[in-house]
Amino acid sequence: MTTELDTLLTALYVHIDDRLKTSRWRGRPPRLTDAELVTLAVAQAMLGFHCEARWLRFAHAHLHGVFPYLPQRPAYNKRLRAALGLVKQAIRSLAADTDLWLDPLWIVDSTPVECARSRETVKRSDLAGWANYGYCRSHSRFYWGLKLHLVCTPAGLPVTWALADPKIDERHVLAALIDNEPHLGSDRPGLLILADKGYIATELDRFLAAHSIALLRPSYRNRGTPHPAEPLLKTVRQLIESVNDTLKGQLDLEQHGGRTIEGVGVRVAQRILAMTCAIWHNRNTGAPITRSLIAYDH
Secondary structure, X not given: OOHHHHHHHHHHHHHHHHHOOOOOOOOOOOOOXXXXXXXXXXXXXXXXXXXXXXXXXXXXXXXXXXXXXXOOHHHHHHHHHOOHHHHHHHXXXXXXXXOOOOOOEEEEEXXXXXXXXXXXXXXXXXOEOOEEEEEEOOOOEXXXXXXXXXXXXXXXXXXXXXXXXXXXXXXXXXXXXXXXXXXXXXXXXXOEEEOOHHHOOHHXXXXXXXXXXXXXXXXXXXXXXXXXXXHHHHHHHHHHHHHHHHHHHHOOHHHOOOOOHHHHHHXXXXXXXXXXXXXXXXXXXXXXXXXXXXXXXX
16 A cells, blocks of 8 residues: 555545445444445556455455554445445446536447456356457457447546447447436536547437537548548547546456446446546646556555
8 A cells, every 4th residue: 555545545535534425324334434445446457456355365464554454355345336326326426526617528438348258257247138249459359248348538527427338339328428417517608529430420420519519530531521620539538548448457357257237337337436436536636647557556
């Protein structure tokens, strides 16, 4: 544990405990509060523990000074899977508490979240009906799992996200994200979304125009006149790739270990929360790099 991580976890605990309303427990309250649970989950993601058993062994040996009570693995797993809504609230609360929240420029992209590799695992997985086969163009391979659709600012601050069947058109997912929370667009006059060629659709353009949102994406060479700002897309598109690299390279998104839809959902949210927390803390402390996890991952 470093001093920097101690500071981040303390600030996160205070923020969640002060600002997020959690449901009241009937009978005796749990010994590990919801704020402590979320803080513990962020620490796990920051320190790179994929296995909950190893993480709790480490926590029992080194973190009793930070967390007065630490549960055993079954209790931690159960509480964490039930805390998906709370983790989503924490992501939104931290993001809205930064000066990047009202940025009128968004970047949207999707990335695979593999959940199984062998055929036997696919047959007996509890994710049947949720996960499916998809194709990853970046690695030129098929996979079985889900797809993470992430909308973020150029600095990498998550605005909204969703896990979906990889066979669902990403244009439909973007429209659903906007339609589910229309205030996100209305709060940002002149909002511009940058996307790749997978988001080319006249219906999507009309839908976003109805919400006063502009969409900038590459155009086909044989279809119409390209947008004047299109050459800038190559540079800006690298930003979303770096965000995905943070989730997969530093927060081990592909090693989530979830076996149910609740397990996968909360473990993906856990990593998005860890990245959001780092951005929030870096902005508030004046760190030179906004999306840097170097001070917290060791």
